[in-house]
C-alpha cells in the first residue's frame with residue numbers, strides 16, 4: 338500500500354439519535370484529486386474529522402498509508418488539512434502565524450516563505466490577519482497545511498466564500514499538488530464545482546455511500562438519466578419494440594423515454610419498420626440528477 342492512500346472501512350459515527358456516518362467504506366488514491374460529494378448534512382465533515390482523529394468513530398476505521406492518524410509519528414509532515422478558513426490572532430501577520438505553527442511542529446523555518454509563495458501571499462504575509470479577506474484566509478489555511486510538505490491533503494469545502502477567480506486559483510493549485518503525486522481529498526456539496534476539479538469522486542448521502550468511481554464514469558452514470566424525446570405516428574408500435582425503455586410521458590405522437598439511448602431508439606425503430614419524425618436527446622442537468630440521487634436520503638436526521 339502507498340503511504341499516501343486513504344482507506345475508510347466500515348466507518349460509523351452515531352451521535353445520540355443521528356447516524357452521521359453509517360458503515361462507510363472507500364479508498365482514495367495518490368496522484369489524483371478526489372471529490373467527496375454529498376448534500377448538506379450527508380456526513381462529509383464528520384468523516385474527514387474521523388480521518389484526522391478529531392472525532393472518535395463508533396465503529397470502523399480510517400487509515401492513511403495503513404496507519405490511523407493518531408499513530409502517525411509526524412502527522413504534519415504526512416497529512417495537511419484545511420477544515421475551515423484559517424483563524425489566527427487578529428493582530429498577528431500571516432507570516433508570523435505560520436512561523437508559530439512551524440516552530441511548534443519542529444518544521445524547517447524556511448518553509449514559511451516557501452508556502453507563502455505557493456499560495457500567492459508573499460506580500461500579504463506581512464499584513465495583519467484582521468485585514469484578511471475570506472480568500473486570503475483560505476490561502477493562509479492551505480499555506481499552513483502545506484508547511485510540512487505533506488503527501489496527503491484534506492480540504493473541507495475549500496471553495497466556500499471564494500469568488501470565481503479564487504475558485505479557479507484553488508482548482509489549479511490542487512490539481513498541481515495532485516500531479517506531484519499527492520493524495521488530494523476535497524469535500525463539496527456541488528457537483529458542478531467538482532466536475533472541473535476532481536479525477537475521482539465519492540458520493541455520500543445520509544452517511545452512506547451512494548456511488549464512487551472516476552468522475553467520468555460517475556457523470557456518465559448520472560447522464561444515463563438522459564431523456565429521449567421521439568416523435569412517431571406509431572408510438573405504441575415503437576414502445577413495444579423498446580423493451581428496456583421506460584416511457585416517462587406519452588402525448589399523442591410524442592414519447593419521452595428514459596433508460597435508452599437515441600441510437601438504440603433509432604435502431605429499434607428501423608428493425609420494427611416504425612417511421613420517426615424526430616429523435617432528440619435531452620441532456621440532463623447533472624446537478625439536478627445529483628440532487629435527486631441524494632435527496633430524501635439526507636436532510637435533517
Ligand SMILES: Nc1ncnc2c1ncn2[C@@H]1O[C@H](COP(=O)(O)OP(=O)(O)OP(=O)(O)O)[C@@H](O)[C@H]1O
Pocket residue numbers: 352355356357358375376377378379380381382383384526637638
Ligand atoms: N457534534 C455533533 N453532535 C450531534 N450531531 C452532529 C454533530 N456533528 C454532526 N452532527 C450531525 O451529523 C450529520 C452529518 O453532519 P456533517 O457536518 O458531517 O455533514 P456534512 O456532509 O459535512 O454537511 P455540511 O455540508 O452541512 O457541513 C448531521 O445530521 C449533523 O447534524
